[in-house]
Amino acid sequence: MATIKLRDLEYLVAVDQHKHFGRAAEACFVSQPTLSGQIMKLEEQLQLQLLERHKRSVMLTPAGEVLVREAQRVLQAAEAFEATAESLLDPLAGDIHIGLIPTLAPYLLPHIMESLRQELPKLHFFLYEDRTKKLLRDLNEGRLDVLILPYLDEMESFERYELFAEKLLLATPADHPLAKKKSVTLQDLEGERVLTLEDGHCLRDQAMGYCFAAGAREDQQFRATSLETLRYMVATGMGVTLMPQLATLNRQGDKGICYVPFKDPAPNREVCLLMRPNYTRTPVVRKLVANLRQSMSAILDK
């Protein structure tokens, strides 16, 4: 039997966030004495000191730190409850929090958001960009509703909808011998210096896999933090790289760099949508998937 109150947990979290009773109260739309009083009652109820009232600022005690994290979980679950209730009222309304990886988001979103907004006008989109590992954790713990990313085996515990296959192209300096070819094979990479992203990007792991298999060597000296940096490094002649198809659309004119397709079977990544198996808002997800598939087949199939 739960004896705590959600409101009290909100107060506690707010104090943690603002480190200031007045501003925390403001954020909760209550007066400062109200918030102070409730926090004190909570401390009394738990028989634990949660806050260190300092001369000029508020600090959390170690116990407070621990309980704030627990409180956030509770509030998260409560918000999920309310979001589900809202979605039952109108299955296509409410908020949705979508996670994407950095090598996909900026190149994918421009192609899909307009159509999504039109088809789901009452849905508010919140977009998050992070690496696979963090996204999976956030999805699992309920901070995100769905992910859009290339599929890996470690994702099998989630429910998956395949969206599209994105080919990888070879990006070479314009004056590179391979730049003249209509198409290349992985074998052509043998001996090439391949530039890659820094650790944690799934594209890096994938590209390294292909390079290694083809006998190319990874450049050990430089690690790009984004695809755009990588593109710049290739354009200045430092080496070649594998570039996802969406990041090459309408970029064939770029000076200093060429994008050469691979002969079939071209290396590619299977982009899919992931959700928790018990996620309740399936109508929205179905719409999302259908819309994304349509948008992407219009762009990629030609």
Added chain:
Amino acid sequence: MATIKLRDLEYLVAVDQHKHFGRAAEACFVSQPTLSGQIMKLEEQLQLQLLERHKRSVMLTPAGEVLVREAQRVLQAAEAFEATAESLLDPLAGDIHIGLIPTLAPYLLPHIMESLRQELPKLHFFLYEDRTKKLLRDLNEGRLDVLILPYLDEMESFERYELFAEKLLLATPADHPLAKKKSVTLQDLEGERVLTLEDGHCLRDQAMGYCFAAGAREDQQFRATSLETLRYMVATGMGVTLMPQLATLNRQGDKGICYVPFKDPAPNREVCLLMRPNYTRTPVVRKLVANLRQSMSAILDK
């Protein structure tokens, strides 16, 4: 900003459990009108009908079904908050929910519980017995605090403490040629009919792996539902099986059956304790692990 109340969620869950307003109210220690009223207010607040008031019974609407599950999550999180708070007050007090597999629990628990109760007198132990897959789900979703089971790769997302290695012994009918041997090797199993547990038991998968490698064949006709059934089947001469060490202690006198150790390296299972990486009650877990290791080394090392 959460607007729902935990108490209301408890009422909803109680009605789901009891399918009866009066008994639900009783379970929540409130009067029936109070509970009825709060449920109605909740329905009004959400603008959703959650219950079908029937002639003789109460049913949940589809929306109600969905929201009950969400409500349980919220309450679970709230209880976790309170359990954490309590554990901060006295790190070695409170409730702990431990999951174990059926091929381990009944043979392990008698050896460990007395010592645990003495060392952690203020801790209330709740023990659950189920197969690995279900246990992992329950651990992940917070219904259990820790698991005790043989380690598998798919558990790497949890924090792990190795407890002990449990050897497997060959169980044969007393009149079987292998029963006379002081010790056996996996090669001795070649051609033997090996009896196994039904699907879902990790011991079954493990035993099958060893059999397969050794050229033994699994009996296709019978599948035991428990180790005790399996033991009985061996004793009646139907075949041999692999029996975990703890299930053979003080059983060498059993009639009709012999337990023969394997020569090193004997097949074994690495029994470990698993917890969520963010589980807060580490002091209890540390005590648990230390105590279990000590109890088990006293039993197994000789």
Added chain:
DNA sequence: TAAAAATACTCCATAGGTATTTTAT
């Protein structure tokens, strides 16, 4: 003396109670 949190108090919304009625078997 200025800024922030705590204290003192007042108020009222509402969770909870009891008594009763309605409804369906």
Added chain:
DNA sequence: ATAAAATACCTATGGAGTATTTTTA
């Protein structure tokens, strides 16, 4: 006739407010 839920009405706890005091940089 009986069992169960809904309705009516009352009570009191406690969440939230305003005004003020205390604290300390």
